[in-house]
Amino acid sequence: MAVVIDKSLCVGCGTCVGTCPNGALDLQDGAAVVNDNCINCGMCIDACPVSAISAPEEEIKASDEWSGIWVFCQQTDAQLLPVSYELVGKGRQLADSCGQKLTAVVFGYNVWGLDSLIKAGADTVLYAEDRALSLAFEIPYASLMCRLIKEKKPAVVLYGATPFGRTMAPMVAASLRTGLTADCTVLDIDPETGLLRQTRPAFGGNLMATIVCADTRPQMATVRPGVFTAPAPDETRQGSVEWVPWEKAADKGLKLLDFAAGKEGRKLSDFDVVVIAGRGIGQKKNLAVVKELAELLGGDFGVSRPLIDEGWAEYPHQVGQTGCSVAPRLLISLGVSGAIQHLAGISGAQTIIAVNTDPDAPIFGVADYAVVCDCMEFARAMIEELKAEKKTV
Numbered sequence: 001m002a003v004v005i006d007k008s009l010c011v012g013c014g015t016c017v018g019t020c021p022n023g024a025l026d027l028q029d030g031a032a033v034v035n036d037n038c039i040n041c042g043m044c045i046d047a048c049p050v051s052a053i054s055a056p057e058e059e060i061k062a063s064d065e066w067s068g069i070w071v072f073c074q075q076t077d078a079q080l081l082p083v084s085y086e087l088v089g090k091g092r093q094l095a096d097s098c099g100q101k102l103t104a105v106v107f108g109y110n111v112w113g114l115d116s117l118i119k120a121g122a123d124t125v126l127y128a129e130d131r132a133l134s135l136a137f138e139i140p141y142a143s144l145m146c147r148l149i150k151e152k153k154p155a156v157v158l159y160g161a162t163p164f165g166r167t168m169a170p171m172v173a174a175s176l177r178t179g180l181t182a183d184c185t186v187l188d189i190d191p192e193t194g195l196l197r198q199t200r201p202a203f204g205g206n207l208m209a210t211i212v213c214a215d216t217r218p219q220m221a222t223v224r225p226g227v228f229t230a231p232a233p234d235e236t237r238q239g240s241v242e243w244v245p246w247e248k249a250a251d252k253g254l255k256l257l258d259f260a261a262g263k264e265g266r267k268l269s270d271f272d273v274v275v276i277a278g279r280g281i282g283q284k285k286n287l288a289v290v291k292e293l294a295e296l297l298g299g300d301f302g303v304s305r306p307l308i309d310e311g312w313a314e315y316p317h318q319v320g321q322t323g324c325s326v327a328p329r330l331l332i333s334l335g336v337s338g339a340i341q342h343l344a345g346i347s348g349a350q351t352i353i354a355v356n357t358d359p360d361a362p363i364f365g366v367a368d369y370a371v372v373c374d375c376m377e378f379a380r381a382m383i384e385e386l387k388a389e390k391k392t393v
């Protein structure tokens, strides 16, 4: 839905044209006109000196026309990100629980492995391909997503809460004047109303809030990488890939010229094994033991927040609500109490071994194996065993 220009107020100064990052404004016959590229970001509204531009009043009201679950699947360098599969897995569960279809939406160029999204659970892949889409750039992506949503009317759209998803999803929500719940940790369908229940930590993580978007469509949510587990591929699943046309917007306003990748290596959330240290490890020097154990297992180490506050480790290693989420195959938790803010970051782990001296520690509520003992004794014993095993191989 585009912004509205009141021609009786517009003095044709052209200020708004240069403000629009999406090439959606032009001057014609001495007045501003808006085209289909408008994603209703609102930037031109404040720029107009005579208040001639306003947001559209119309919202898309909920109705039975809106059906189907969509997952926006982000790619980088033509590779789909792991969070795309995690969300397709969750999307499949949602689609099954309300008897609807699951669609994976991909924009890019020469994107590899579209059929893997079908094997992960999608019924259809909507794919827009163009060299200009190879560099993920939020503005054209949001514009195309809005167009597709208006055409095909999905009831639900999910996005990975990557830096890109966190920028694109609000643009789409603002443009369509619908709701968006960020950083959900639980998603399900209310069996009575059919609405998407979007649950996320609220009030500093002290309670979990369940949010519904009852009146407008689509219902939209973002989910951080690692919150859900990617499903194992089902080689027998069948589905279709539907190519959608894309017309490049006029080259005006903001243009993405190039993309320079950062130098950082693998992130904690990329590892299959994660060993997490909590305050129970006692001293900073014990972190070296935790790191050694993680390395011997071919993984990486994470920490609870107090260890970051103490300066024992760098922030990218923090796991939890205000750190990163991890979904490894094996997670070993050493001396972590299991506060709700910490648990928000480990809910996707497949197998959790928790070690704590307190048999009533909340971490045991989510653990598959509970070990009540000194966590450093446990870590050192495991290191010895692993080293001995390596020697005998």
Ligand SMILES: Cc1cc2nc3c(=O)[nH]c(=O)nc-3n(C[C@H](O)[C@H](O)[C@H](O)COP(=O)(O)OP(=O)(O)OC[C@H]3O[C@@H](n4cnc5c(N)ncnc54)[C@H](O)[C@@H]3O)c2cc1C
Residues within 6 Å of the ligand: 204, 205, 277, 278, 279, 280, 281, 282, 303, 304, 305, 306, 318, 319, 320, 321, 322, 323, 324, 334, 335, 336, 337, 338, 339, 340, 341, 342, 345, 355, 356, 357, 358, 361, 373, 374, 375, 376
């Ligand atoms: C808004 C907000 C956001 C937050 N975000 C995060 C976040 O992202 N991540 C995060 O982790 N926390 C976060 N927190 C902090 C969180 O509430 C907890 O305070 C924190 O997770 C506790 O860390 P911990 O379990 O290491 O320490 P503690 O709670 O002090 O627990 C230490 C545990 O170690 C056990 N222990 C002690 N000695 C030993 C031993 N020798 N061997 C084995 N076990 C032992 C104890 O029994 C205890 O269970 C947040 C808090 C707020 C308010």
Ligand code: SF4
Residues within 6 Å of the ligand: 002, 003, 019, 020, 021, 022, 023, 024, 025, 034, 037, 038, 039, 040, 041, 042, 043, 044, 045
């Ligand atoms: S895209 Fe944003 S700046 Fe451009 S016309 Fe629409 S609301 Fe205005």
Ligand code: SF4
Residues within 6 Å of the ligand: 005, 009, 010, 011, 012, 013, 014, 015, 016, 017, 031, 032, 047, 048, 049, 050, 051, 052, 053
């Ligand atoms: S900034 Fe306002 S007055 Fe100037 S051209 Fe745009 S709409 Fe018209």
